[in-house]
Amino acid sequence: MLLPPAVSAVSAASTAVPVAASAIFPVVDATAPLGVFDSGLGGLSVLRAIHQALPGEDLLYVADSGHAPYGDRDAAYIIERSMAMVDFLVGQGAKAVVVACNTATVVAVSELRQRIQAHAHIPIVALEPAIKPAAALTRSGVVGVLATTRTVHSPSVARLCAEFGQGVDIRLQACPGLVTQVEQGELDTPATRELVQAYVQPLVEAGADTLVLGCTHYPFLAPLIREVAGPGVTLVESSAAVARELTRRTQDRRHPQHASRTGEVRFFTTDGVAQASLRMSTLWGQAVQVQAVNAYF
Numbered sequence: 001m002l003l004p005p006a007v008s009a010v011s012a013a014s015t016a017v018p019v020a021a022s023a024i025f026p027v028v029d030a031t032a033p034l035g036v037f038d039s040g041l042g043g044l045s046v047l048r049a050i051h052q053a054l055p056g057e058d059l060l061y062v063a064d065s066g067h068a069p070y071g072d073r074d075a076a077y078i079i080e081r082s083m084a085m086v087d088f089l090v091g092q093g094a095k096a097v098v099v100a101c102n103t104a105t106v107v108a109v110s111e112l113r114q115r116i117q118a119h120a121h122i123p124i125v126a127l128e129p130a131i132k133p134a135a136a137l138t139r140s141g142v143v144g145v146l147a148t149t150r151t152v153h154s155p156s157v158a159r160l161c162a163e164f165g166q167g168v169d170i171r172l173q174a175c176p177g178l179v180t181q182v183e184q185g186e187l188d189t190p191a192t193r194e195l196v197q198a199y200v201q202p203l204v205e206a207g208a209d210t211l212v213l214g215c216t217h218y219p220f221l222a223p224l225i226r227e228v229a230g231p232g233v234t235l236v237e238s239s240a241a242v243a244r245e246l247t248r249r250t251q252d253r254r255h256p257q258h259a260s261r262t263g264e265v266r267f268f269t270t271d272g273v274a275q276a277s278l279r280m281s282t283l284w285g286q287a288v289q290v291q292a293v294n295a296y297f
Contacts (some may be wrong), residue, residue, distance in 0.1 A: 073146025
């Protein structure tokens with residue numbers, strides 16, 4: 001199944017976690033790949049946007065599905081797993097790393113940047129729920145945010161609501177179980193539909209005309225969410241914005257020859273390879289080969 005194309009894109013400045021200009025480092029190796037990680041398969045939605053924006057770049061994607069979902073884990077565990085995924089990508093030679101996981105961003109991105117920038121000049125690009133653009137888009141004045149439990153209760157989301165929610169009723173909805181449904185490839189089963197209805201219907205009944213997909217797994221459920229929410233509701237997510245921010249942050253790290261080639265995309269998992277290959281192929285839209293991550297990770 002291809003990623004649904006109709007989810008609204010928003011500006012990079014609105015959804016990419018800001019970083020000081022001094023963190024943009026000199027070229028290390030322009031031919032090196034870009035690394036992307038998520039707690040599981042959801043980050044493929046971000047990977048697709050990156051591949052579309054930078055088709056000549058080689059990409060590495062690692063799904064930590066063997067330890068998913070992150071959303072209901074404690075902070076120490078999320079930081080530990082995020083560190084392991086960054087260490088793996090850096091070990092594979094990545095010239096930049098994308099944290100394609102809202103939960104890992106709100107919990108671990110500060111620690112990740114401190115650690116990696118202490119040892120290597122590698123930028124880390126992260127994402128957060130698209131609350132700012134959603135608040136600007138709403139006509140009813142009510143915005144619903146669908147996210148993991150950890151993301152909903154994070155200080156980062158509280159900051160976004162306080163900063164951009166003036167005059168807007170922002171309703172946060174934790175969605176336990178949705179990540180697992182996507183990880184299992186159950187995008188439109190009765191069980192998934194029941195969960196989506198339980199989380200989305202109350203937001204729509206409260207007047208929400210804009211829904212933020214605050215987890216990278218949720219764009220794969222966009223057709224179902226849209227069906228439940230109805231045609232008057234706009235869905236907003238962050239993948240295209242993150243791709244634009246990555247493009248900006250790596251403009252001095254791209255080889256001129258990459259403009260006229262198609263880059264290689266390599267896939268890795270901490271889960272079983274056979275199962276991951278089947279499910280990644282379905283979500284990516286074509287057959288892919290998946291490699292196992294070393295047991296150390």
